[in-house]
Amino acid sequence: MTAKIVDGRKIAENIRKKTAEEVEYLKSKYKITPNITTIKIGEDSSSELYLRLRDNACKKAGIMSSHLEFSKDVSEGKILQSIDELNSNKDVHGILIQFPIPKHISSNKLMSAIAPKKDVEGFNPYNMGKALIGDERIVPCTPLAVLTILEHEKINLKGKEIVIVNHSTVVGKPLAALFLNRNATVSVCHVFTKDVKQHTSKADIIITATGLPGFITEDYVKNGAFVIDVGIAETEDGIHGDVNFDSVKEKAGKITPVPGGVGPVTVACSLKNMLKTYKNCVEEK
Numbered sequence: 496m497t498a499k500i501v502d503g504r505k506i507a508e509n510i511r512k513k514t515a516e517e518v519e520y521l522k523s524k525y526k527i528t529p530n531i532t533t534i535k536i537g538e539d540s541s542s543e544l545y546l547r548l549r550d551n552a553c554k555k556a557g558i559m560s561s562h563l564e565f566s567k568d569v570s571e572g573k574i575l576q577s578i579d580e581l582n583s584n585k586d587v588h589g590i591l592i593q594f595p596i597p598k599h600i601s602s603n604k605l606m607s608a609i610a611p612k613k614d615v616e617g618f619n620p621y622n623m624g625k626a627l628i629g630d631e632r633i634v635p636c637t638p639l640a641v642l643t644i645l646e647h648e649k650i651n652l653k654g655k656e657i658v659i660v661n662h663s664t665v666v667g668k669p670l671a672a673l674f675l676n677r678n679a680t681v682s683v684c685h686v687f688t689k690d691v692k693q694h695t696s697k698a699d700i701i702i703t704a705t706g707l708p709g710f711i712t713e714d715y716v717k718n719g720a721f722v723i724d725v726g727i728a729e730t731e732d733g734i735h736g737d738v739n740f741d742s743v744k745e746k747a748g749k750i751t752p753v754p755g756g757v758g759p760v761t762v763a764c765s766l767k768n769m770l771k772t773y774k775n776c777v778e779e780k
């Protein structure tokens with residue numbers, strides 16, 4: 496079997512187009528342009544690339560985006576104070592933190608400080624907790640991208656065996672909650688999982704996000720499974736995902752490539768979330 500290669504760029508283009516149309520409609524209704532601020536601390540080459548892609552996507556969708564930049568040795572207190580100011584600034588409709596951030600700053604504290612209604616990334620414990628109890632408000636962009644890809648491919652998640660190889664706050668934990676909300680059977684693997692292959696080889700759907708290039712080989716995959724590769728690793732010969740694409744595509748039913756799979760859909764889903772935070776702000780009584 497040769498897998499269908501799912502084109503993330505095409506899915507993303509569709510979302511971006513719909514978002515731009517809705518932004519245009521809401522701008523003419525409220526006479527307010529969506530305005531998003533990203534907090535960036537220190538320098539990081541992958542962050543720069545991601546920021547550029549997102550800024551570009553915002554521009555095309557009619558969303559204003561700006562950065563608040565701090566040096567790598569800025570204090571946690573200073574960042575918390577800035578978040579506070581952005582929370583109460585009526586002209587700002589969404590706030591993001593660009594990760595990674597320096598180790599002396601607690602990501603949990605920053606995520607908790609962002610007002611839930613302006614929380615574009617959906618990492619605030621209020622939004623996370625709401626998702627956990629099945630009341631999904633703003634959900635993190637990468638899990639949302641994975642769901643969007645599955646929806647696009649018309650996969651009914653009810654009763655599916657799904658294995659996620661990642662248990663971070665950004666990917667695995669919120670994604671597990673979203674799958675449980677849709678009545679899938681979910682296993683979550685991480686570095687202490689005794690035998691990852693034993694889990695993935697029985698899965699109908701595998702979501703992998705370890706950042707280890709080529710980690711998922713064909714023997715990790717059941718015939719006809721849907722393999723979604725979230726991992727991104729920069730190596731000497733370019734960008735790679737977790738999946739050994741050439742061998743796995745001969746066994747899987749559907750597969751997302753890297754690049755051109757989950758990445759562009761994540762950027763598009765971040766626009767969708769910006770639209771939500773904007774609406775939260777302008778439609779507030």
Ligand SMILES: NC(=O)c1ccc[n+]([C@@H]2O[C@H](COP(=O)([O-])OP(=O)(O)OC[C@H]3O[C@@H](n4cnc5c(N)ncnc54)[C@H](OP(=O)(O)O)[C@@H]3O)[C@@H](O)[C@H]2O)c1
Nearest residue numbers: 637661662663666685686704705706725726727757758761
């Ligand atoms: N495409 C996109 O839009 C997008 C968005 C976000 C992230 N990413 C990519 O996704 C990857 C993960 O991102 P992240 O922020 O979640 O990073 P992270 O916190 O480092 O997560 C890596 C996860 O993989 C697990 N892991 C590592 N080695 C493993 C092994 N040998 N066996 C089983 N599990 C293993 C880790 O387990 P432990 O926690 O137990 O160490 C952890 O849960 C990165 O490559 C990142 O660049 C892509």
